[in-house]
Amino acid sequence: MTSPAASSSPVDFCGIELAHPVINASGTFDAIAARRAFGDALIERFPFAAFVSKTVTVAPREGNPPPRLWELPAGLMNSIGLPNKGLEGYLTHDLPELARLPVPLIVNVMGFSRDEVARLVSAFAERDEVAALELNVSCPNVETGLVMGADPGEVARLVSAVRPLTDKPLIVKLTPNASDVPAVASAAEREGASAVSLINTIRGMAVHPRTGEPWLGGTTGGVSGPAVRAIALAQVRSVADAVDIPVIGMGGVTHGRHAHDLIGAGAALVAVGTESFRDPSAGTRIASELALAGTGPHPPPHHCGRGLAELRG
Numbered sequence: 001m002t003s004p005a006a007s008s009s010p011v012d013f014c015g016i017e018l019a020h021p022v023i024n025a026s027g028t029f030d031a032i033a034a035r036r037a038f039g040d041a042l043i044e045r046f047p048f049a050a051f052v053s054k055t056v057t058v059a060p061r062e063g064n065p066p067p068r069l070w071e072l073p074a075g076l077m078n079s080i081g082l083p084n085k086g087l088e089g090y091l092t093h094d095l096p097e098l099a100r101l102p103v104p105l106i107v108n109v110m111g112f113s114r115d116e117v118a119r120l121v122s123a124f125a126e127r128d129e130v131a132a133l134e135l136n137v138s139c140p141n142v143e144t145g146l147v148m149g150a151d152p153g154e155v156a157r158l159v160s161a162v163r164p165l166t167d168k169p170l171i172v173k174l175t176p177n178a179s180d181v182p183a184v185a186s187a188a189e190r191e192g193a194s195a196v197s198l199i200n201t202i203r204g205m206a207v208h209p210r211t212g213e214p215w216l217g218g219t220t221g222g223v224s225g226p227a228v229r230a231i232a233l234a235q236v237r238s239v240a241d242a243v244d245i246p247v248i249g250m251g252g253v254t255h256g257r258h259a260h261d262l263i264g265a266g267a268a269l270v271a272v273g274t275e276s277f278r279d280p281s282a283g284t285r286i287a288s289e290l291a292l293a294g295t296g297p298h299p300p301p302h303h304c305g306r307g308l309a310e311l312r313g
């Protein structure tokens, strides 16, 4: 039987053909652990049209001390703190496994300086297994103390430094914790970003009910899930109005209708995050519901930023 998801139209995203417009949000679906827990069936019927990996940093990281999660009435707050094997560990252990997935691989990277981001982008530029890169700009630049993604100038300098290092599509993952998100998106576009994705989580805090101390080991955390859906929708719309490159919309999507709304607000693709913790095959369901919601014919592909040839010329 053909599922509705299988019958939804393929989408061209910056030259990458996707079976449908639903992907995962970075850090919310561990494909390697999912294979271990649920077996090859989940991988064969992969819930997303592309897989976005958890953030990779140059050096290995343990992540934040526990507790790392706090449940909210309509969502989740996390303070995971970027645990990962580091660039070398990722290339040796994770990339060969992720390359076996039946969908294109998008690697999310984060650096604590422009040089670190450049190192990561150069390393993945060489790898045919990687279809595209996503730059997570939600962290402070140790050289300036500024959160890279909160400042259009910082983002412009970052994208202009790394754009010449790869022909692969470069997606800039925007933080909602900025005063002018469309200005940050426009700065990324001007310097050659191929696409932007938003929203990352919104900073929040929870207090331990007995001690009165911050609950999370990292003191503050990022809020996600249905609680942020209306904020995501507004930010996606304002960014889509400000740029011509494709926008990947995410934030509180639990049903195809929410994906449909984000596409209506200007998103070319939609990412599912927190809902996958509740239901690992949520991506398949949401893609099916979206197909039934009838998005109509997909608009022509967006122009994915300036090509390298144009930048070099």
Ligand code: RRO
Pocket: 027, 055, 078, 079, 080, 081, 082, 083, 136, 138, 200, 201, 222, 223
């Ligand atoms: O690892 C995290 O704590 C984390 C990251 Br890098 C991110 O981009 N967003 C988030 O909510 N948590």
